[in-house]
Amino acid sequence: MVSGRRTNLDGRSSPLGAAERVQWSAAMRATFLDHLAATCNVSAAAEAARVCKTSVYQIRRRDADFAAQWEEALALGYQMVETRLIGHVLAGLTRVDRMDERGDAPAIDFEAALKLLSQHRNATAKPHKGRKPTFAAPDDTDRVLLERLRVIEARRARAPMQLIHQAATAEAVSDGE
Known part of the structure; x- marks a missing residue:
């Protein structure tokens, strides 16, 4: 110093x-x-x-x-x-x-x-110890976040249909026994 x-x-x-x-x-x-x-x-x-x-x-x-x-x-x-x-x-x-x-x-x-x-x-x-800092542009981060939100919304929209399908499959299996 x-x-x-x-x-x-x-x-x-x-x-x-x-x-x-x-x-x-x-x-x-x-x-x-x-x-x-x-x-x-x-x-x-x-x-x-x-x-x-x-x-x-x-x-x-x-x-x-x-x-x-x-x-x-x-x-x-x-x-x-x-x-x-x-x-x-x-x-x-x-x-x-x-x-x-x-x-x-x-x-x-x-x-x-x-x-x-x-x-x-x-x-x-050799690779550096630790990660070298990188800085993304705001447009890039916005694009990535919006895409992730779209994927989450799509999963949420499919979830009720998957539950109905699973319930129907479970009912059909139990009826066949």
């Missing part, structure tokens, strides 16, 4: 707290997503946006657009890490040679980068 103070949109400073509900601005989102794409590190990206990691995960659960932007930023980050690793190797450097900062991209530990890419490749081939 980030400790210390956060600069509010009005320029004043306020303390950060674990349970604080952050009002996300467009600049905060952009900072978080840019840093996530550069580092593939949620904690570091949250710190760069001056919010706690819990707040980041909360908004991802609530906001489908933000969740999609998050996934896109991570995909870009993985591509960036992979590109830097390939460039490192093609330059004739080895695991022990440091991968320094380049522009906005931070220094990368070679072994950590390999592990990150390996985990990412394995994760994309």
